[in-house]
């Protein structure tokens with residue numbers, strides 16, 4: 240082949256490659272230098288410490304200049320407002336938010352959007368999807384709620400009175416799981432849901448509510464607590480009171496290890512909160528890089544995540560923990 244022909248081939252191949260690049264779908268890459276506010280329901284909750292660990296990892300990878308974990312110690316919408324306003328005043332590019340109140344934050348989130356801030360909820364969504372760009376959630380509410388009812392049914396032989404010890408009555412995540420639990424109870428005709436109690440993700444109030452359940456229903460057989468604060472408080476009270484009530488729900492392995500090994504709790508579940516904060520923060524950084532619109536798909540940690548209906552991005556099914564794996568998971572989160 241003449242050197243001229245060779246040259247021509249190289250040029251031709253080169254143009255194929257260039258043309259190939261031009262038609263390939265653009266994979267958004269978060270812009271470096273962003274200011275990201277990571278706002279949990281409450282900072283004094285171990286679950287959110289893990290969630291923030293993932294958020295910080297994502298911030299490093301996207302080269303954010305600020306990645307501030309700011310939030311209240313009381314898991315209420317009113318207490319979170321101050322931090323959303325702070326992010327608006329200090330001109331952050333993105334907010335990653337676990338909403339303690341599905342309605343109360345709407346005006347502040349609208350203000351954030353008008354100020355050019357991309358808001359992505361992660362863990363707990365808001366009621367009005369127009370007030371955030373996307374929501375990164377662990378798994379569908381149906382699966383999470385149904386699984387918790389199945390766990391208590393397994394322990395109780397599918398019979399007896401069961402109560403729910405939730406977080407705040409204003410939290411979208413717990414409320415959606417409770418709705419799904421109610422539907423799942425229909426599959427167990429000998430298991431009755433006697434009521435829902437709210438411990439507000441406060442350890443003391445959750446312990447009080449646990450005792451309230453026992454007082455109001457002396458023959459209670461099981462308690463489902465779909466909150467890491469509630470299940471831990473319940474297990475602690477069960478231990479100190481020597482109660483026989485079965486307990487399951489959503490807990491942090493590191494906080495529940497002693498109660499699983501101590502026999503107070505046989506089985507419970509959770510997803511990886513580190514991953515949840517990681518993907519939520521990636522989503523927020525992508526959105527802020529994309530004119531404050533959430534791209535349909537984005538990559539985080541080598542995986543592709545795609546928005547589904549209502550701008551929701553799911554992580555995957557929860558894990559279950561028992562004596563066989565609690566020690567292993569307790570080392571991670």
Ligand code: RAM
Pocket residue numbers: 280284286287337362363406412440465466467468489490
């Ligand atoms: C608590 C919080 C959080 C929830 C977990 C399971 O830490 O309420 O929002 O996802 O429990």
